[in-house]
Amino acid sequence: MRRAEVTGLAFVPFSTSLTLAFVMATTFIACSDDGAVTVPFQPPPPSPTTPAVSLSIFPLSRTLFVGDTAFFTYEALDATGRVVATVVEWTSDNPGVVSVARTVGKVTAIAAGTANVSVAAGTLRATGIVTVRLRAPTTIQLPVSDLILAIGYAERLTAQVYDQDGRLLNAPVAWSSQNPFVASVSSDGIVTGTGAGTTVVVATSGAARAEVAVRVEPADFAMQWASGATASSEYSTGEYAAMHATGAPNVFTCADESKAWASTDAAGVDWLELTYDQPVRPTEIRILEVWAPGSIVKVEVRHASGDYQEVYNASPQPFGNCLRTLAIPVTGVMEFISTVRVTVDQRVRRDWNEVDAVRLSGFRRP
Numbered sequence: 001m002r003r004a005e006v007t008g009l010a011f012v013p014f015s016t017s018l019t020l021a022f023v024m025a026t027t028f029i030a031c032s033d034d035g036a037v038t039v040p041f042q043p044p045p046p047s048p049t050t051p052a053v054s055l056s057i058f059p060l061s062r063t064l065f066v067g068d069t070a071f072f073t074y075e076a077l078d079a080t081g082r083v084v085a086t087v088v089e090w091t092s093d094n095p096g097v098v099s100v101a102r103t104v105g106k107v108t109a110i111a112a113g114t115a116n117v118s119v120a121a122g123t124l125r126a127t128g129i130v131t132v133r134l135r136a137p138t139t140i141q142l143p144v145s146d147l148i149l150a151i152g153y154a155e156r157l158t159a160q161v162y163d164q165d166g167r168l169l170n171a172p173v174a175w176s177s178q179n180p181f182v183a184s185v186s187s188d189g190i191v192t193g194t195g196a197g198t199t200v201v202v203a204t205s206g207a208a209r210a211e212v213a214v215r216v217e218p219a220d221f222a223m224q225w226a227s228g229a230t231a232s233s234e235y236s237t238g239e240y241a242a243m244h245a246t247g248a249p250n251v252f253t254c255a256d257e258s259k260a261w262a263s264t265d266a267a268g269v270d271w272l273e274l275t276y277d278q279p280v281r282p283t284e285i286r287i288l289e290v291w292a293p294g295s296i297v298k299v300e301v302r303h304a305s306g307d308y309q310e311v312y313n314a315s316p317q318p319f320g321n322c323l324r325t326l327a328i329p330v331t332g333v334m335e336f337i338s339t340v341r342v343t344v345d346q347r348v349r350r351d352w353n354e355v356d357a358v359r360l361s362g363f364r365r366p
């Protein structure tokens with residue numbers, strides 16, 4: 001608002017000169033009409049503006065981060081306390097820290113430190129202080145908090161670094177492994193299983209730090225997402241089709257998301273069957289549910305004979321609407337299997353228990 005008032009007043013000299021031009025034109029016409037040489041009375045032209053006697057800067061101090069820009073403003077008052085327009089000049093006493101545009105109060109934070117920014121009009125001067133801080137890495141976000149790998153397998157971790165205000169920061173991240181004989185990590189976050197066991201991979205950036213627990217399984221261990229899927233029904237052959245439960249997860253927010261499988265009927269009993277490239281003696285099945293979780297009542301694996309063996313059963317139990325990973329430890333299946341069947345009973349919840357992806361882990365044939 002202050003800036004607007006000053007800007008408005010800046011037009012005063014312009015309208016004054018218009019007034020003057022009008023007065024002179026009137027006078028000239030009067031002379032022509034009566035041919036007289038006498039000049040009619042002319043009021044003295046108003047003074048363009050009364051002189052400023054005080055100058056203030058706003059704000060008096062501010063804190064910026066390197067790279068930020070901001071504006072200072074000023075207010076010039078005449079002897080009666082009215083805001084008046086005046087020509088000002090802006091300067092910084094430390095341009096290596098804060099630069100300022102000479103005619104407008106736009107400051108740019110260049111480097112950490114402090115600088116005095118002054119506005120001057122004739123002999124009047126007002127000064128504000130700018131403190132410039134470096135953005136500091138404060139938190140690191142990693143995509144996972146735990147990682148399971150087989151020996152010889154690698155997975156890339158991407159770290160996102162945030163500053164003290166929660167803003168994403170382009171800061172370098174250093175990676176280390178507490179036990180490189182279990183898992184090594186490259187300078188760009190690629191974790192590779194080197195020996196069976198557990199360790200911790202650490203990401204640091206300045207004072208910020210984040211950890212991932214890593215478990216490395218023997219070389220004959222496999223973790224895989226489904227390569228094929230069929231279902232007792234699917235909401236459509238495009239969106240929500242059974243094939244959307246194959247491959248790695250691709251739904252990351254709590255949403256009724258068409259990149260997951262959903263049955264035709266929201267309140268029926270249905271099954272989803274997944275097939276995998278590598279037959280394994282299973283140790284875990286992980287089901288990523290993205291909408292209305294809790295209706296999974298049965299999980300089975302299929303033997304070569306065609307018989308199904310149950311590895312999980314539960315009563316329908318609503319779990320809110322958000323993402324849930326149902327991790328099912330599997331023991332006692334001695335055969336190598338490559339087919340998993342998931343049954344949902346949606347009669348209680350009466351909403352689609354959507355499945356984004358299903359992971360099968362276990363030991364491959366030697």
Ligand SMILES: [Ca+2]
Binds near residue numbers: 261
């Ligand atoms: Ca999916």
